């Protein structure tokens with residue numbers, strides 16, 4: 012049929028009408044191609060060779076002559092068009108046609124156009140089964156109708172009087188839709204056009220961002236034009252649309268860039284990392300804008316981060332209660348780090364004990380003063396962990412124990428602090444919900460939100476091995492606490508001390524190490540008389556470097572691990588805490604380590620085992636020498652926890668719970684509680700480069716010293732600005 016020829020309608024082309032492909036029909040009052048009218052143009056397709064050969068006899072045939080005569084005699088209908096079997100485009104713009112009722116479309120008509128007429132209703136196209144392109148621009152159409160089941164690929168109803176989009180759902184082939192310059196207020200009615208790739212709604216009356224939800228699932232939609240609609244006035248319009256319709260490549264005739272898409276996601280659905288990075292950036296910027304304040308106890312250093320323990324998990328999973336119990340029971344080792352919050356106190360909550368309850372304005376001021384390490388907004392309230400809260404605990408010579416939501420953990424991980432993170436996660440949704448309901452503080456929305464976040468935690472744990480240092484199921488508070496307690500006890504080496512009946516490894520609350528001769532030495536003094544903190548770190552690092560030749564300690568360590576492998580092969584499963592800490596040097600605050608100053612040569616500091624940080628960051632520059640919990644203790648004896656496969660968590664929480672039940676675990680003979688379980692995770696990134704973990708600076712001070720320190724702590728602010 013190609014190439015097309017443009018000719019005027021005349022006698023000459025009448026015989027060619029079979030090959031008409033496009034027809035522009037101008038200044039007519041009715042459907043009648045008047046011969047010799049100079050406003051009528053037709054485009055002729057090239058005659059196929061086969062037909063050309065056969066044409067002469069056909070033209071001369073009496074039937075055709077009859078047909079032509081009949082065609083000429085027609086006045087006022089479109090029957091002439093029906094003799095054009097190849098007609099694809101018909102453009103009848105700028106006429107006075109008011110109706111195309113009775114129009115007998117040619118068999119192959121694909122693209123009729125009726126531009127600038129007085130058509131108010133679409134009718135008569137039911138039989139146009141080949142019609143793919145339809146344009147009825149600038150008419151007076153009030154409603155969309157009469158298009159059912161057509162195979163239209165392009166539809167243009169620009170410049171009509173449409174108020175809503177309707178009756179399009181059967182146009183399943185529609186790819187391009189132009190409804191510009193109408194009075195449409197909603198995008199409802201487009202949701203079923205799954206092949207739609209281009210939508211023009213310019214100059215309409217669409218005003219609400221939520222209208223986009225109607226086209227949100229049209230995955231092929233690439234171009235959308237909403238210029239000159241009231242929606243353009245909505246704040247952040249373009250970014251919001253880009254976010255909701257992230258499949259778009261052109262919006263309002265302007266390409267949507269990758270940067271725009273990233274910016275939209277970062278604003279409306281930021282990843283946890285983005286939230287954390289933004290929060291961290293805020294805190295750092297504000298902090299630098301302030302006169303420098305020295306927090307000596309928690310100062311960042313190369314190898315000895317200040318020891319912190321973070322309990323994390325969904326709201327009301329029990330982490331706060333557990334943190335308090337832990338700090339109470341192990342008050343010589345841990346202090347509770349109270350965050351600030353703008354939420355009002357619940358019944359029974361005390362200011363400064365659970366939180367520092369402050370007004371939003373004060374919270375903002377504190378933020379601007381750079382006082383927070385991290386902040387987070389949860390349920391419309393702000394929460395923030397201040398440097399001072401940590402420092403207050405550190406000045407006591409204690410490790411700081413805090414609880415927070417996942418976003419807080421992400422943020423804290425960007426700071427110089429290197430806490431150990433324990434995830435407390437409920438597996439029994441029903442009892443979790445009923446616990447929240449019993450507390451009576453929460454609305455249904457809050458409960459639903461908390462429940463939905465369980466999966467977020469589980470997913471994070473599943474997809475980021477090593478993100479949490481340990482996982483404890485929190486369904487049963489008592490068991491969860493005993494799992495946590497067990498973990499801490501093993502780590503601190505308290506169990507061994509109990510076993511040894513307070514022999515030379517004894518630790519006194521007064522931060523004094525008792526040697527075998529009964530002489531007491533302040534723990535700090537032992538450290539202090541070597542050199543300053545930086546040098547200690549440096550030496551620790553040097554000592555921790557793998558030696559070219561294995562020391563006897565390293566060989567012993569390798570031997571021990573080989574033994575564990577052998578045990579595992581014959582079916583003995585190691586206890587949970589050994590899983591948790593075995594990758595780390597077993598370290599403890601200096602006040603707990605009778606042989607702290609010999610650390611670098613301790614067995615556990617062998618190049619491989621000490622190649623990572625300690626289980627809970629509560630290390631001194633020393634390594635615990637009372638023996639690794641993995642040593643010599645029978646698997647499972649007295650332990651309340653069981654090692655679980657971390658990959659199970661979150662995939663199927665119920666399954667996980669089952670897994671903890673006696674009889675299902677390979678080591679079901681051991682006394683394992685039904686729900687409490689600890690899941691180990693591999694070392695976190697970078698942990699191998701930090702073999703030695705930090706001391707708790709001085710251990711718990713006497714009440715007097717502590718209060719004195721409090722006072723001097725306030726004075727410890729140094730104005731460098």
Ligand SMILES: Nc1ncnc2c1ncn2[C@@H]1O[C@H](COP(=O)(O)OP(=O)(O)OP(=O)(O)O)[C@@H](O)[C@H]1O
Nearest residue numbers: 325326327328331350387394395396414415416419
């Ligand atoms: N600084 C912080 N950063 C991030 N999350 C925090 C912070 N402080 C507290 N949170 C967490 O915010 C959530 C809401 O705290 P809130 O104290 O109001 O909850 P709750 O109902 O008492 O539950 P929970 O018993 O878990 O504390 C809790 O999960 C809490 O752990």
